[in-house]
Amino acid sequence: MIFRIIFVAIFPIILSAPAFAIQTGKAAPNFSLPSSDGKTYKLSDQRGKVVILEWLNHGCPFVKKHYNERHKNMQKLQKKYTGKEVVWLSIISSAEGKQGYSTPAKANADRKDKGAKSTAILIDKFGKVGKMYDAKTTPHMFVINPKGMLVYQGAIDNKPSADPEDIPGATNYVTMALDWAISPASAKDSFSPASTKPYGCSVKY
Numbered sequence: 001m002i003f004r005i006i007f008v009a010i011f012p013i014i015l016s017a018p019a020f021a022i023q024t025g026k027a028a029p030n031f032s033l034p035s036s037d038g039k040t041y042k043l044s045d046q047r048g049k050v051v052i053l054e055w056l057n058h059g060c061p062f063v064k065k066h067y068n069e070r071h072k073n074m075q076k077l078q079k080k081y082t083g084k085e086v087v088w089l090s091i092i093s094s095a096e097g098k099q100g101y102s103t104p105a106k107a108n109a110d111r112k113d114k115g116a117k118s119t120a121i122l123i124d125k126f127g128k129v130g131k132m133y134d135a136k137t138t139p140h141m142f143v144i145n146p147k148g149m150l151v152y153q154g155a156i157d158n159k160p161s162a163d164p165e166d167i168p169g170a171t172n173y174v175t176m177a178l179d180w181a182i183s184p185a186s187a188k189d190s191f192s193p194a195s196t197k198p199y200g201c202s203v204k205y
Contacts (some may be wrong), residue, residue: 028142033123033124035122036107038104039120041122046087046103050085050086051089051141056100056127057099059201060099062137062139062162063138064100064162065165066156075140081178086182087119089118092124095205099201100201113189137198137201141153141154151186151190152174154193156196157174158170158196185202192203
């Protein structure tokens with residue numbers, strides 16, 4: 001009887017949503033983080049623009065897939081969308097001593113080496129923002145519309161592999177979400193799929 005009482009008491013906790021989970025269709029949590037180039041980026045300052053958050057770890061095979069020299073998938077997306085309408089923020093939440101951890105100098109060197117075209121690389125040294133957004137993998141992608149609402153979260157595409165040759169035949173959810181977010185339709189409709197299961201290496205908090 002004691003065992004049954006304890007089981008019933010803890011069962012709802014097991015089924016509850018993660019403490020840091022956020023919902024699409026709701027306001028994206030505000031945050032402020034330093035960038036590798038010495039600036040500070042605050043999400044609320046980007047209101048009126050589409051914002052994409054990309055969790056980054058260059059030591060992860062799944063990240064290497066999208067930054068590989070042949071396809072340069074992530075770099076091409078960054079170059080296509082980053083500008084007046086879209087702010088692309090790559091976030092490093094790896095803890096010191098763990099894979100993917102980066103100093104500002106290293107992040108700048110990696111950015112140059114990979115030819116990345118994001119707006120900025122943000123250093124989330126203590127993982128506060130990563131946990132706030134419940135970022136689970138690298139990459140894990142979030143798209144926020146000009147009103148500050150989260151409209152998409154999840155995988156970059158529908159091919160959950162580390163093989164770069166899967167890129168050409170993939171359905172890119174991020175491209176779809178960004179095209180929708182910068183269109184007039186986004187003011188009255190909702191994007192689908194609003195969320196997908198992210199794939200990649202676990203974020204090394």
